[in-house]
Amino acid sequence: MTIDSTSPAARDDSISAALDSHQSLGLDWDNGGTTQSRSSKGAVVAVAVACIACRSRHLKCDGGTRCSRCLQDGTECLYVKSRRGWKGPRRQARSALPRANDVSSMTGLPQSALPLGGFDVPVNLDQFLPGRDGELVSTSELSFMVDSYPESNAMSQLIPNGLPTPPTIDPSNTGLLAAYYVYFHPGHPFLLPKPQMLELLNTGQLAHLMLAIQYIGSLYVPPARRGSQEEDLQNALAKADIPRDGIMVQAMLLYSIGLHISDHEDQSAEVMRATIDLALELGMDKRDFAVQNGSNSAIMEESFRRTWWEVFVLDGLNAGVNPQYTLRLLGHQSHIDLPCEERDYASGRIPPIHKNLSEFDDNVFANQEHAFSSSAYRIDAIRLLHKVFMASCGQGAASHLLDSADVHLRTWALQLPVEKRNPIDRMGCMDEVLFEAHMIVSACTIMLHRPRSDLNLDEVEKVKTCVAAHGSTPLPGGCKDVHTVKAMQAARDISGLVLLPCPMIKHTPFFSCAVTMSSIVFLSYWSFIALESDDAFIKDTVKLNIGVLKTxxxxxxxxxxxxxxxxxxxxxLFQSRKALSNAFSQAQVTRQEIFQGMVESVTPPGEDDDLYGQFLALPQIS
Known part of the structure; x- marks a missing residue:
């Protein structure tokens, strides 16, 4: 059966057929990851080393076999072997790279090529080298990451770290999987890490998941878009024998995101609604789901927990940017454990003790506050979006809901631990999940305050994409000036994220919508509020945002x-302001003469001095 990839009806039939199947899938493998320890000898006054967890959080470590902080947090305590005396790579370093046998022993994968998901796609393990935190990194990926687009115009020079050259990645199925893990996975890390995913796909039972990965990967590799990834995924999801399980939820999540990227907002919303229905039907929002379906694998259980939270996050993101979508999980209570830190997940070292939202909310009242994972702050950002929706919808949008949302947005930033205030570290490594959390909070601030401000320009309503319908509805909210200032600050914060020195291609695809929200605010301000002193800054920022969208x-x-x-x-708007400026310059009339005539025509003699003096203090229009 062939399904037209551009037909909404075809997508409807595909998803409906997929949701009618009732099977289960059993998975079984051992949890990877080894535990290392470092013993201390007696009491030490000064500790010369710190464990990985303390070092990453810039905290003091007591250097014990299991330091007191890791013991209290219930996490593994690992130390990096000292590199003192190391003189750099030897000339023989190239020959010392692990051979296929070595890689096979590290991953538990066979040395021969792997058939991925029943497609007989060979995966040469010689292509993969051990990377940071034990994750395998493809040699083709490494070359992909250092390339950049040729600069086509001066505008591209304003945009730091633009797009790497997609043709460098092999458009084959193996290359698409590599593109998925290099570019998409950092911002949406709910599938298994690559080594475990390769092992899972080797079971040959998950064609639909492999196709979903390839579909997302193809959106980062232009030569691959000529293929039939989307149509193949539709056909796979429409098969009656696909198990209705957590893996199917993962595949449908990827399908929904891919449709959003491809500007099929109607179909993306439909698939997202079906995904939520399936996840709730399976009970993925219940704590015992991950344990019962994780095949005694800690990393698989973590993946299923992350999958539910990804459903929760994407429900909010779609509601914020897709006019065709309505928030489904507003007020939904979920008590499953929060995701662990990304470095622990990538390395397979899942902490034995997990934390939930109740502990997250009560953390501020603890004797010693603890930093939670970046995913936890991202989830909390979506909860803030729920509060914004409650304040913006319903009868009259009660003022106490507005105040509550405003307080929570401000508190989120104030309560961030030091290590979570900036999504990029001193080594230039970007935490894409934390980046998303900051992006969501800034977007929520715009959604809350712009409808109550002076930034509701008619012209900007021509921007229909990436802006939910509620964003343009004027709402009551007290002093408009305050709302205008807060919306402007949030727009600046989003543009500030653009300036971070990292490849934009690794950001979530929803970042383009956040940049759009920022642009709408700046354009509205520029249209009739901006003073002469702000004109250059506003124009430069609009240029920057346009450059991001262009890239x-x-x-x-x-x-x-x-x-x-x-x-x-x-x-x-540019032509309008330019015409206004030309009109003033050609009239050869001073500002004083213009305003003096206006005042004299509407005020009695002797009462215009104060107004006239105030006007002369205003900056000139350019």
Missing amino acids: LGELWPIANTVLGQVKGVAQE
């Missing part, structure tokens, strides 16, 4: 669509 639009259709809308509004 991302080279890969993602939705970014290209919204680029045209934002650029059209910007051009219209």
